Each structure stands twice: as structure tokens, then as C-alpha cells.
Amino acid sequence: MPRRATTPRSFAPLRRLAFTLMAVGCGANEPSPPTKPEAPDPGFEELPGLDGGRARRVGEDFWIAGQALLTSGEGSGWLFWTGYDDPAFSRGRRHIEHFTTDGVFDRSSPLADRPLDGVALRDDGALIGYRNRCGKNQADTCFFRDEGLGRITETTWAASSRSVTLYELDEEGNVAAASELTTDVRNVVGIAPSDASLHVVTWQGGYFLERLSGRAELLDWAAIVSPVAPPEVPSDAPIEEHLRASELARQSVTPPVVVGDAVVVAATVTRGTLAALAQAERFDGELPDDPRCGEVLVARFDGGEPTYFAAATEYCEALPVFTVVGEHAVVATSVASAKAPEPYDTFQYDIGLTIVDLVSGRVTNQLIAFQEDDIPRALARCGRERVCLGGTTGAKSVDTGSTVTEGEGFVLPISVNGVLGRRWTLTGPRHTEIRLLVPSPNGALYFATVNGPITHTADADPWLGYNEGMLGEVRIFGAAN
Numbered sequence: 093m094p095r096r097a098t099t100p101r102s103f104a105p106l107r108r109l110a111f112t113l114m115a116v117g118c119g120a121n122e123p124s125p126p127t128k129p130e131a132p133d134p135g136f137e138e139l140p141g142l143d144g145g146r147a148r149r150v151g152e153d154f155w156i157a158g159q160a161l162l163t164s165g166e167g168s169g170w171l172f173w174t175g176y177d178d179p180a181f182s183r184g185r186r187h188i189e190h191f192t193t194d195g196v197f198d199r200s201s202p203l204a205d206r207p208l209d210g211v212a213l214r215d216d217g218a219l220i221g222y223r224n225r226c227g228k229n230q231a232d233t234c235f236f237r238d239e240g241l242g243r244i245t246e247t248t249w250a251a252s253s254r255s256v257t258l259y260e261l262d263e264e265g266n267v268a269a270a271s272e273l274t275t276d277v278r279n280v281v282g283i284a285p286s287d288a289s290l291h292v293v294t295w296q297g298g299y300f301l302e303r304l305s306g307r308a309e310l311l312d313w314a315a316i317v318s319p320v321a322p323p324e325v326p327s328d329a330p331i332e333e334h335l336r337a338s339e340l341a342r343q344s345v346t347p348p349v350v351v352g353d354a355v356v357v358a359a360t361v362t363r364g365t366l367a368a369l370a371q372a373e374r375f376d377g378e379l380p381d382d383p384r385c386g387e388v389l390v391a392r393f394d395g396g397e398p399t400y401f402a403a404a405t406e407y408c409e410a411l412p413v414f415t416v417v418g419e420h421a422v423v424a425t426s427v428a429s430a431k432a433p434e435p436y437d438t439f440q441y442d443i444g445l446t447i448v449d450l451v452s453g454r455v456t457n458q459l460i461a462f463q464e465d466d467i468p469r470a471l472a473r474c475g476r477e478r479v480c481l482g483g484t485t486g487a488k489s490v491d492t493g494s495t496v497t498e499g500e501g502f503v504l505p506i507s508v509n510g511v512l513g514r515r516w517t518l519t520g521p522r523h524t525e526i527r528l529l530v531p532s533p534n535g536a537l538y539f540a541t542v543n544g545p546i547t548h549t550a551d552a553d554p555w556l557g558y559n560e561g562m563l564g565e566v567r568i569f570g571a572a573n
Contacts, residue, residue, distance in 0.1 A: 097355050130311040136195030136565060141519045147564025150540075151175045156561030158540045161528035162213040168195040169220065169530065169538055170201070171563055172211050178553035187558045188219070193534060196565060201238045208236070216287040224279050227251070233280050235290070235308055249308040254296050259320045259368035265340045265383025267367050273297045273319060282347025284355070291348045291355050299345045301357060301393055314398060316357050316391055317343055318368035320461070339384040340364050349421075354394035356450065358414035358423045359561045361384040369400065377402050386410045388446040388457070390421045402453035409444045415471040415479055420508040421448040422479045424468035427459060436490040441465040443483070447510055456510055464488045465499065470529035472537060474568060477508050480537055481527030485517075495549040498523040501541050505568045516566055517554070518543075536565040 137144035150156055153175030163169035169455045171527045174184045181272040188201040188211065201219055203211065208221040210327055217237040231251035236244050249484040258273035263379050275297040282293040290304045298319025303311045312447065322337040345359040363383040369375035373399060380387055385408035390401040401421070409425035416422070425444040431437075443460040460466065474480040487499030505513035518524050528540035544559025 098281075112572070131198045135192065137472070142564065142566070143516060143518070143519075145516070145564050146195065147541075147562045149564050154178050154555075154558050154562070155181065155544075156559055158528055158542075158561065159182075159193030160528050161538060161540045161563075162210050162211065162219075163530045163532055163538060164213060164217055165215065165533060167532050167534050169532075170213060171540060172208075173540075173561060175262055175561075179550070181556055191563065193532070195565065202244055203236055203238050204238055209280065210283065212283045212285055215287070220285055220290065222280050222283060229250035231276065231278075233278065233308075247306075247308040249304065249310075251278060252310075254278075254300075256297055256315065256319055257372070258297065259318055259364070259371065261320055261322055261364040261367075262338050263323050263337075263340075265363035265367065267364070267371050268323070270371070271515055275459070281345065282346040284350050286350045291350060293345060293348050294358060299343060299359070301348060301355060301398075303389075311530050314393060316345055316388065316398070317359055317361055317365050318372055318374075320364045322364075325337075336384065342386065342410075343438075344386075344410065344412060345411055346423075348416070349416045351416050351419075351450070354392055354450075356393070356416050356421050357391050358412050358421065359389045359391070360409050360412050360425060361389050362386055365389075366402070372397070375400050375402070378404055382408070384408075386425075388412065388423050388425060388444070390423065390446075390448045390450075392421075393451055401450075401453060401455055403446060403457055405444065405457050405459075407442075407444060407459060409446075411468075413468050413471045413481075415473060416450075417473045417479050417508060418476060419450045421450055422446070422471060422508070423448075424471055424483075424505070426467060429459075435569065437491060438441075438491055441467055441489070443468050443481070443511065445481075445506065447508060458510055460512070462486070462502075462505075462515075464497070465495075467499075469525060469527045472529040473504060473531045474537055478505055478513075479508075479567060480505050480529060480531075482529035482539060484523070484525040484542075488522065495523070496547065498546055500524050501526040501539075501543070503529065503537060503539065503549070503566060503568065513568065516568060522546075522549075530566065536567050538565050540564065 155176040158173040160172040172188045185442045186204045188204040190195045190199050203221045211221045221236040223234045233249040235247045253276040255274045260269040278296045284291045292302045299316040302313040320341045324339040333344040348355050348357050363380050391398040407427045412425045414423045423446040427442045427444045428439045429442045430441050443466050446457045465487045466485045470482040473515045482503050483571045484499040488497040489495045501518035503516045523546050527540035527542045541562050545557045550557030
């Protein structure tokens with residue numbers, strides 16, 4: 093069934109800037125063969141609502157779900173996205189499309205025919221994709237390489253058992269006991285290629301950083317954060333007790349970033365993880381008072397034991413996005429801040445910003461608040477001493493989790509000294525977000541954005557839940573240096 097047209101289909105005047113690219117796993121089961129456009133692709137255009145930026149439409153599907161945006165040294169890039177035909181999300185088609193510096197889609201990668209969990213781009217231009225739960229026993233990890241020669245090279249990383257120390261927590265988030273955990277269940281959650289290796293963040297009872305050869309042979313590994321287990325709760329206990337226990341062991345880890353000979357990873361963790369690192373003599377910082385309050389932790393690996401950087405704040409942080417510029421690691425998080433109570437609405441979301449000097453160890457942090465909910469979605473380098481933060485601002489959510497007013501996408505330049513530049517805003521008739529953001533060597537930032545329905549838009553008619561995808565570029569003027 094074709095999507096019901098509720099507004100004019102023409103994208104040139106941009107009467108609706110309503111599109112959504114969401115960072116979700118790729119569950120599509122309908123591969124899309126490479127196709128050539130019937131008419132010349134116009135690429136990026138100057139369109140209303142972009143405040144000086146340029147953009148182009150992505151797909152014509154009911155729903156557009158974007159998973160990755162990658163750029164190469166000369167300024168071209170790849171967009172990995174999935175399109176769904178109808179509100180039932182009954183059929184999805186994957187696309188991995190190469191675009192030029194002008195935003196023209198010029199070819200597709202045959203990797204789109206594989207059910208991938210993620211992709212990365214090597215410096216030599218080769219695309220690397222990975223898939224968990226593959227192989228005969230659905231326990232291996234498969235890596236696929238597209239070098240642009242029309243064929244895919246596949247390598248299998250065989251499943252293997254791992255024994256690690258598991259730290260068991262008490263009800264206050266302190267270490268109560270330690271035991272040995274052996275598991276062969278492995279999930280790759282992020283990859284970063286380097287010249288001769290592939291750096292991989294995995295979950296295997298805990299989060300680990302692994303280095304693989306080009307043949308997917310394990311060269312070395314190290315724990316990013318110590319595996320922790322929450323206290324046992326009776327099965328018939330109130331749901332609130334189960335939730336509290338799980339929060340004591342909450343960990344969220346970002347994909348790795350390669351910096352010269354080192355690899356850097358960021359995480360948000362609670363008191364229990366820091367207490368476990370302290371017991372293992374790998375961390376000597378202060379432990380937060382609130383055992384459920386998330387704190388930013390940055391780990392640098394350059395051989396041997398990792399170096400950790402942490403800074404306690406007065407607020408609780410979650411869902412980190414992360415990049416490295418020069419010798420500075422920059423982390424943005426989501427912070428729930430109390431506000432003057434309204435019916436069903438007692439807090440709003442702000443942005444926590446942590447900057448770590450990886451040489452001196454100096455850590456600074458600040459809270460960024462514009463209006464209502466400010467949500468960080470992506471961080472990208474945008475200069476030698478600057479990063480750009482993308483996300484959404486101005487939407488209003490309530491305590492039930494529903495978003496009840498529409499927001500606008502933004503890109504905010506930030507210097508490594510924490511100085512905020514001029515915020516660029518993406519506007520449209522519905523909810524707009526910057527979900528994916530990567531740098532371009534010509535001074536622009538490529539962005540994949542979201543603009544679509546909020547929580548109750550499609551209650552009466554599911555066809556109103558559509559979104560539209562957009563890929564664009566923007567040059568940040570008046571930014572912090």
C-alpha cells in the first residue's frame with residue numbers, strides 16, 4: 093500500500109520539512125539492489141528552514157531510519173539507512189549510499205544486501221560492516237569488507253568463552269562480593285578501524301575493548317569497565333525494587349575513537365562500577381553519594397592498563413555521545429533537571445558537557461540549557477580546537493515519557509575550552525532533530541536529521557506517523573575558535 097500523501101510531494105519549495113532519521117538497529121529483511129536514478133540527481137539545494145544550509149531528500153518511504161553517516165578525507169561520504177513502507181513496519185529495505193561533496197548519490201554498496209548491525213569507514217575508503225549472531229551456531233561475529241571492487245570479503249570472528257571477575261553489588265551500590273563469570277555470549281556494539289587493526293567494543297558479561305587483525309584474529313583485549321551485578325531482588329517484589337536494583341549496575345559505553353596509537357572510549361556509569369574499579373586498583377577517584385546517579389568516565393588505552401578520567405557533578409548523566417579533537421575527549425550527556433512542577437511534568441532534560449584533557453588529565457564540565465528539553469544526539473569535530481554538538485531543543489516531555497510539543501534540531505559549536513559558539517537551528521512544521529553529524533574537510537558539517545511525529549500525532553490515523561529523511565550540510569559561522 094503506498095504512503096498516503098497528506099502534503100504536496102514536491103521537495104523543492106520544502107512546504108513541509110518533516111523527516112526523521114532515527115539511530116536504530118537494522119532489522120530489515122528485504123535487501124535493496126543498487127539502482128540508478130531515472131533523472132539527474134540535483135544533490136544539495138538551498139531550501140527554506142535551513143538557515144543558510146543546503147540539503148536533499150532521502151528516500152520516499154513512509155518512515156526513514158538512519159543508522160550511520162560516514163565521511164572520507166576528500167569530503168564524500170556514505171549514508172546507511174532503512175526505509176519502511178507503512179505504519180506496520182512490515183517490510184524494510186536497507187540502503188548504503190555513497191554521496192559526493194555536492195550531496196549527489198552516485199552509487200550503492202552491496203553491503204546493503206547483508207543484515208548488518210553497523211558499519212565503519214577505513215582511511216583507505218573501504219567500508220567495514222559487522223553482524224552479530226552469525227555463523228552456523230548463530231554465535232560468531234561476521235565482518236564484511238567492501239573495497240569498491242564489486243565484491244564483498246567476509247571474515248568470521250569465531251565465538252569463544254571468556255572468564256572475568258564479576259563484582260556483586262549491595263543495595264547501596266558498594267561491592268559486596270566477587271566471583272568468576274564465564275560466558276561465550278558476545279555482541280559487538282561499536283568498531284573503529286585503524287591502519288592495520290580493527291578496534292572493537294564488545295559486550296560479553298561486561299564491556300571490553302578488543303583489537304583484531306585483518307583476519308579477525310584477536311590480538312589483545314582489556315576491560316573498559318569492570319562487570320558488575322545488581323543485588324538479587326525477590327521475583328515477587330514491586331517493580332520499583334527491580335528497577336532500582338538494575339539502576340545500581342547501569343553502564344552505557346560509546347563506540348571507540350582511535351587517536352594516534354591510543355584508543356579512547358567514554359561511558360556513563362554509577363557508583364557500583366567505580367567501586368569495582370577501585371577494588372581492582374584501577375581507579376582512585378571519589379565515589380558519588382547517590383548509588384544510582386550516572387557519572388561520565390573516559391578510558392584511554394595505549395597498551396597496558398587503561399587510564400581513567402572522571403569528574404563528579406551535582407547532576408546525574410546518561411546516554412553519552414562522544415568524540416575526540418586534538419588531545420581532548422568531549423562527552424555530551426542527557427541530564428534530567430527538576431523544574432517547577434506542572435501536571436504530569438516535574439523535570440526537563442538538559443545537556444551535560446564534559447571535556448577531558450587527555451595529556452594533563454584536567455577535567456571540566458558544565459550544564460547547557462536552552463529551553464524545555466535539550467537532547468544531545470551526536471558530536472563531531474569541526475575544527476582543530478572545536479567540536480559541534482547536534483540534537484534537538486524546545487520539545488516538551490512529561491513524566492510518562494510522552495513528548496507533547498514539537499522541538500527543533502540544532503548544531504552548536506563548542507571550543508575545547510568549553511566556550512559555546514552561535515547555535516544553528518533547523519526549523520520545520522513538525523518535530524526536527526539532528527541525529528547524525530560528521531565533519532567535512534571543506535569546512536562544512538554533513539548532517540542526517542529527523543523531523544516527524546511526536547508521541548500522539550498518529551493516535552487517530554497511523555498514516556500521520558510518517559517522517560521524511562534529509563541529508564544536508566551547514567557551515568557554522570561565528571563559531572567558537
